[in-house]
Amino acid sequence: MRIALGLEYDGRGFAGWQRQSDLPTVQLAVESAIAAIAGHEVTLHAAGRTDRGVHALLQVAHFDTDADRPETAWVRGVNSHLPQGIAVLWATVVEERFHARFSATGRHYRYLMLDHPVRPALAAGQLGWYHAKLDVEAMAAACLCLLGEHDFSSFRASECQSDTPVKEVRYVSVQRLGGLIEFRFSANGFLHHMVRNLVGSLVAIGSHRQPVEWMAELLFARDRTIAAPTFAPDGLYLSKIDYPAEFNLPLTQPHCLLSSDAVLAESGFQ
Numbered sequence: 001m002r003i004a005l006g007l008e009y010d011g012r013g014f015a016g017w018q019r020q021s022d023l024p025t026v027q028l029a030v031e032s033a034i035a036a037i038a039g040h041e042v043t044l045h046a047a048g049r050t051d052r053g054v055h056a057l058l059q060v061a062h063f064d065t066d067a068d069r070p071e072t073a074w075v076r077g078v079n080s081h082l083p084q085g086i087a088v089l090w091a092t093v094v095e096e097r098f099h100a101r102f103s104a105t106g107r108h109y110r111y112l113m114l115d116h117p118v119r120p121a122l123a124a125g126q127l128g129w130y131h132a133k134l135d136v137e138a139m140a141a142a143c144l145c146l147l148g149e150h151d152f153s154s155f156r157a158s159e160c161q162s163d164t165p166v167k168e169v170r171y172v173s174v175q176r177l178g179g180l181i182e183f184r185f186s187a188n189g190f191l192h193h194m195v196r197n198l199v200g201s202l203v204a205i206g207s208h209r210q211p212v213e214w215m216a217e218l219l220f221a222r223d224r225t226i227a228a229p230t231f232a233p234d235g236l237y238l239s240k241i242d243y244p245a246e247f248n249l250p251l252t253q254p255h256c257l258l259s260s261d262a263v264l265a266e267s268g269f270q
Contacts, residue, residue, distance in 0.1 A: 001066065003074055004094045004249060005030075005044075007059040010085040011233065012125040016052045017059070026050070026086060030061070033081035037074065038067040047100045047241040048107055051193070053125070053233035057110075058089070060241045060249070062100045090250045098247050106170065106242035109195045111183040112235040115206075127180065128199070128235030134206030136181060140174040142205045142215040146198070147172060152191055153222035155201070157230070160192035165222070167191065174202065193230050200228035 007030065015023035019031070027044055034042050042063040050056060069077070074091035082088070097103075113128040114120050120127050149168040156165050171186035183202065185195055201218060204210045210228075218227045243249055 001068075002062055002064050002094050002096055002098060003091055004060060004062045004098060004100065004247075005074065005078075005091050006089040006250065007056060007061060008087055008089055009056050009059065010126075011050060011053045011055045013083070013085050014052070016054070017046055017049045026056075026059075029083055029086055030078070030088075031063075033078045034063060034065075034074070036081045037069060037077045038065045040065070040067065045100050047104050048190070048238055050236075050238055051233055054236045054238065055126070056238040058240050059238055060100045060104070060243075062094065062098060092248075092250060094247060094249075098243075100241075103243055103247065104241050105244060106186060106188055107190060107238070108171075108184070108186045108240040108242075109190070110237045110239045111185075111195060111199050111231075112177070112237070113181045113183070113199070113203075114179070115181055116179075125234050128232050130203055130207070132207060134181060134203060135208060136174055136176055136206065138208070138212050139181075139183075139202045139206040142202060142212045143172045143174060143198070145216040145219060150219055151222050152194055152219070154218040154224055154227045155194045155197035156191040156224060157193035157197070158224070162189070162191050165191060167194070195236060196231045196233060197224075197227060199236075200231040203231065204228045 009026050014026050017026045019025050019027040031042055031044050042065060044061045044063050046059055046061040071091050075088045078088050111128060113130060115130045115132065115134045117131055119129050146169045149166060151165050152167055153165040167190065168188045173184045175182055183199055201215060205212060205214060
């Protein structure tokens with residue numbers, strides 16, 4: 001029997017999703033919790049491998065088991081064995097042909113940033129930070145060239161294991177959200193560090209260190225060495241995974257991202 005899970009987690013306490021023998025990871029924590037309920041070891045397969053410090057509003061994963069348990073056991077039971085910062089949102093039996101990674105048709109990321117002279121304290125680790133006000137209009141204009149299918153080598157980490165640097169970006173936006181800046185990216189897939197590298201280059205444009213046209217030049221150059229440094233993982237959230245309707249996965253809304261406006265208002269950032 002194959003079980004699909006919807007997960008949310010705070011990436012600050014973990015060395016990323018992927019299991020590592022000597023470091024705490026999200027995959028290891030969830031596999032251990034499932035094993036306590038299933039009565040045997042399991043292997044989780046996720047829609048995407050988030051990096052150290054990256055969060056998930058909705059990660060999807062699956063595992064196989066012969067254990068006959070009610071779906072509530074895979075939620076409340078597993079959650080009782082998970083550390084703070086990880087929670088199963090839902091669980092459902094799926095067809096054997098479903099695969100959390102290979103059945104996915106799209107992935108969505110959000111990056112939340114505070115552009116303010118003072119770094120955040122209450123929301124530290126949940127927000128990216130830049131020390132001066134950024135030109136949101138310039139960044140929004142610059143990112144339009146990313147739409148469509150392109151070679152994103154200029155925004156690809158050297159250790160990326162993707163078969164191809166070509167990805168199709170279906171949606172991108174930059175806007176003010178209360179006292180924050182919100183970046184949104186949707187694509188059929190993402191390269192390693194792609195979103196953080198895009199954000200880093202957009203910040204260079206938003207700070208007027210580079211012109212709006214620079215983003216298109218980077219895309220055309222296909223050269224990682226000329227783009228901006230990788231931005232911090234703190235404000236990055238895997239927010240949604242798309243699957244064909246035939247798999248009938250639960251259409252649940254993730255929990256509140258964070259009470260960012262309230263936190264910022266109390267901190268005097270608005």
